[in-house]
Amino acid sequence: ALSPVAAFNRIGEENAFAVLARAGALAASGRDIINLGIGQPDFPTPPNIVEAAVKALYDGHHGYTPAVGIEPLREAVAADLLRRHGTEVSPANVIIVPGGKITMFAAILMFGEPGAEILYPDPGFPIYRSMIEFTGATPVAIPIRESNQFAFSAKETLALITPKTRLLIINSPANPCGGVTPREEIDKLVAGLLEHPQVAIMSDEIYDQMTYDDAEHVSLLSYPEIRDRLILLNGWSKTYAMTGWRLGYSVWPDSLFNSVRKLAVNCWSCVNAPAQYAAMEALTGPQDAVASMMKAFDERRRVVVEQLNSLDGVSCVTPKGAFYAFPNIKQTGWQSKPLANALLEEAGVATVGGPDFGIHGEGYIRLSYANSLENIESAIERIRKFLQ
Ligand code: PLP
DSSP states (O other), X not given: OOOOOTHHHHOOOOHHHHHHHHHHHHHHTTOOOEEOOSOSOSSOOOHXXXXXXXXXXXXXXXXXXXXXXXXXXXXXXXXXXXXXXXXOOOGGGEXXXXXXXHHHHHHXXXXXXXXXXXXXXXXXXXXXXXXHHHHTOEEEEEEOOGGGTTOOOHHHHHHTOOTTEEEEEEESSOTTTOOOOOHHHHHHHHHHHTTOTTOEEEEEOTTTXXXXXXXXXXXXXXXXXXXXXXXXEEESTTTTTOGGGOOEEEEOOHHHHHHHHHHHHHHTSSOOHHHHHHHHHHHHSOOHXXXXXXXXXXXXXXXXXXXXXXXXXXXXXXXXXXXXXXXXXXXXXXXXXXXXXXXXXXXXXXXXXXXXXXXXXXXXXXXXXXXXXXXXXXXXXXXXXXXX
């Protein structure tokens, strides 16, 4: 039998997809399953965006586009960043990519090699660690703590930097905990990074428009002192309910842009053309669909948190961003993965165990509240009955 090179034995998984598959199989066999497992909006893509893609197809946009994306879309991204963050970005530093994941893949490949250390949040998006291990670099976990409202601690993050650190991955608002790192903490982090000029920074801001209450999303783009080593990851998947379109963008410093452009030429040629026209409509068309999705998420968030906190042995920090709740289940007597598994198999509720997001995830499970209020309420009732 054939076997791939060793790197493929080190590459990981995103278990939320395995949960989705298992939930689908159970549902297909006739079981009534409520899915709070997968991280995607339950809304359809707004119709004006869908229409823009259809129009692009009829208009004949069927061929390759430039590898870095169509020019008006790169300009629209730059204009959107200027409008929302007050920061000038040149379209020449923007690349359109097939999904948020591609940016992390590119950034981690660019800095990961044996001997290099890469800092990533734990609990955090599981692909960070997987890709770091794929490159042979050493993954260094930044603990994301409930006691700190699941925000990054500048002090704790900076203390992990060594002369071998090549890349720091930041994610706020965050998956899976819903934490939003406050401005003063990001100020401290950036100030501390000035002492470590060898460290590149990848800021995953895919949930940047998904904040609640008084929480403020602070973009790392708004710090000119680190712009020459900042890679900004963003995209359309979450904000515009476009996970299946495979669309994303990133902003790269001048020194790295040609490398990511060449990677695009080698790997994906360009993002599918009609999707790029749809992305342009998403950024330049009416934004009311985003506002109404956020209103629905906020309402569900309040219900999820209140209901979870009413369960015996469960306590849940109020998430300030994204669409996930990350309740502490330590007092139930269950471990995370067996609980998530039993909830799916016995109670018909799909969730993801905290350890699927890192070693610091033990004692927690992740619930995505991208589901109807009605389903969320009955899911938590099922969990209540199960725990009793
Ligand atoms: N970054 C974070 C933190 C995410 O949670 C996700 C998706 O779940 C992504 C990036 C990837 O997004 P995309 O579907 O656009 O690849």
